[in-house]
Amino acid sequence: MTVTTLTPKTQASTTFHHCRAALGDRVLRLQDEPLAILKGLYRLGALVVTTFADGGRVSQSMRYPALLSGEEDLESRGSQCRLNQHLNLPLWRSVMAVLAPVADLPARSLLFFDRFGEPVQQMAVAPETGGLAFEELVCAMLHPDQRQLGAPPPRLPTLPKAVPSVAELERQWSHGDDEGFGELLARVGDRRQVLYQAVRDKFACPVRAETVPSLLALASRREYGYTVCTGNSGVKLCLTAPWSAPRWQKGHCHLAHNGVLVSLDMGRVASVWRLRRPGAGRVVTALEGLDAQGRWLWTLSGGEDENAWLELLGDSLIQEGAPGRRMA
Incomplete structure (x- = not known):
């Protein structure tokens, strides 16, 4: 049996560093309350949601449903399709609001990161969506410190466990x-x-x-x-x-x-x-x-x-x- 050695990730993602470098200018730090922010997303109308998968990316145009307390599964059905999202919310940590384009990040978007600085999802307001809901959500959830953003902890390797027979x-x-x-x-x-x-x-x-x-x-x-x-x-x-x-x-x-x-x-x-x-x-x-x-x-x-x-x-x-x- 082959046992693979795991290599630890010692630093946050490039996306996190782009946001950190533009903090207080084109990027604003929101409170570390991802669940509360997710609950407010349904007011933003049409969104372009990007999921940063380990093996690629998924982008979808959608209207985010109202999220209830304790709800971790979001499901929607069409005439030919079905989508299920299972949210592991305890691992969601920091949230950034991108006001102007940064690297490949679009303006008027929210970025959710896990505790290690890896991006989980990006939610951008669709171009055809009007109104001030995005600005209102950002102002309501603004973090008091817009000058510093500490480096996330390194991701330690998973220790091998004994494999059953x-x-x-x-x-x-x-x-x-x-x-x-x-x-x-x-x-x-x-x-x-x-x-x-x-x-x-x-x-x-x-x-x-x-x-x-x-x-x-x-x-x-x-x-x-x-x-x-x-x-x-x-x-x-x-x-x-x-x-x-x-x-x-x-x-x-x-x-x-x-x-x-x-x-x-x-x-x-x-x-x-x-x-x-x-x-x-x-x-x-x-x-x-x-x-x-x-x-x-x-x-x-x-x-x-x-x-x-x-x-x-x-x-x-x-x-x-x-x-x-x-x-x-």
Whole structure:
């Protein structure tokens, strides 16, 4: 079994440093009350929301719903699509208001960071939106100190944990639900590749990277709606839609549907796995992309028609180490 050494991140993101350098001029620091600010976003009208996923970015045009206390899941449905956002609010920390463009950050936008200075989401007021709601929200939540912004703490590496026996891993995998699967991942420090390499064949199987463009192109031709899940420590997005044909540009795969743009950074993908695990009344089959440290980047899974998804996988998957050999 291969155990990957994790490299700590010792400094905040470039985005955080851009905001810090422009503080008090083009950028204002808001109070460290992200939940209260999220509750006020529904008054801003149309927003362009960008999620900074570890494996890419997701941009969407939307009207932010009114957020209730204790609410961590936001779901919206269209005639052909479904969006679910799970917010891990305890990890949201500082908030910045961008008044004028800074680097690639648009004016009249809010930036939410986690405690390590990594961006979670950016919410920009759409150009066609008028009114003073943005300015009113900024003034109401303004932080008293606009001169200093301390450096966030370094992100310490996750210490390796003892991996249970293969028999125990298989037992937990077979009988767990989504929550149980999350607990299983936590036991290996979210180093999914360690888990997948341990259980292998029956539950997890590596596939060739060429599987991904083959699958996405075939899904577009068949007009099949599938689910893309990605995100970061503070928010996880799952979007189900009949996505456009994939557009490839400098190692990024772009998928679009009705105002939503998913950009997956395929250069970060070190391995792709086909997984089978229990779901709500059925076995869920999915593809997952992992980075070089064995950490999660994104998941591709079925939409409303699971049988059509399985047929799509059977026509697209190419097993690792077996060129040209397709697998069901």
